[in-house]
Amino acid sequence: MAKIALITGATAGIGEACAHTFAREGYDLILTGRRMDRLEKLAEELNTRYNVEVAVSSFDIRSREQVVSNLEGLPAQWKKVDVLINNAGLSQGLDPIDKGSFDDWDTMVDTNIKGLLYASKVVSNWMITNGSGHIVNLGSIAGKEVYPNGNVYCATKHAVDALNKGMRADLLPHGIKVSAIHPGMVETEFSEVRFKGDKEKAKKVYDGFEPLRAQDIAETIWFIASRPAHVNINDLLIMPTAQASATNIFRK
Known part of the structure; x- marks a missing residue:
């Protein structure tokens, strides 16, 4: 029986790259995201290319009710998840604290923290079982x-960094591995989403240097997930060669 990976935010960027990488390695997949058309197209592509089974579930990760009902509504055989990749996340705006948007703040907190918690609670209980x-x-x-x-x-x-450490401690007695990967600048839809669809502004973020690509992160996640049973990579920071810190980037 094939192993199963559940990937949130699978419709683009790192999530989509992870779907291809884990399918290539023979995993059946549960893919979630808000754009059903993209999920269905990706599922068909993965099934054709890698001959794996793919289940798709379209919901908003920010909604506790949608996360719980959609995941718990999966057939029993799909709840034997081996790897959960909590990929869904975003940034909105780039404003100083005094000029920030309440709506942007709510979107980031609800997606990056609450959404991760909702998916983790459901799937961690499956893993414990x-x-x-x-x-x-x-x-x-x-x-x-x-x-x-x-x-x-x-x-x-x-x-997320703190929750990763907390999950690692809490799930230790159950033999469940917990890892985090912390990328520097990756050229995906991230900046376009941050700047509300302004493609030109987003493109300038990566001018003058070579950022990471989604596939770089997907391959690293595969490395983390494919270690032997006795090995857990707790925390991994991965950067473009041209980026030494969040603000220290060498641009030609």
Whole structure:
């Protein structure tokens, strides 16, 4: 029987790259996200290319009711999840704290913290019942240091860092692995979402240097998940060669 990976935020970027990587390695997949058309298209592509089974579930990770009802509504065989990749996350705006948007703050807190908690509670209970599992949380360099105008986004990713450590301790007696990966700048839809669809502004974020790619992160997550049973990678910080810290970037 194939192993199963559940990936949140699978419709683009790192989540989509993880779907391809784990399918390539023979995992059946549960893919979640808000855009059902993208989920269905990706599922068909993965099934055709890798001959794996793919279940899709479209819901808003910010809604506790939607997360619980959609995940618990999966057939029993899909609840034998081996790897949960808590990938769903975003940033909204880049404003100083006095000019920040309440709506942007709510979106980031509800997605990056609450959404991760909702999915983790449901799936960790499945893993406890199954007697094994591995949760991989997507953090950020923003969860290790703060930068100007990053305030609330940085706070949410610091929360992910803390929750990762808390999960590791709480799930230790159950033999469940817990890991976090904290990327620096990755060229995905991230900046476009942060700047509310302004493609030109988003593109300038990566001018003059080579950022990480979604596939770089997916391959690293696969490395984390594929270690032997006695090995757990607690925490991993991964950066572009041209980026030494959140604000120290060498641009040509």
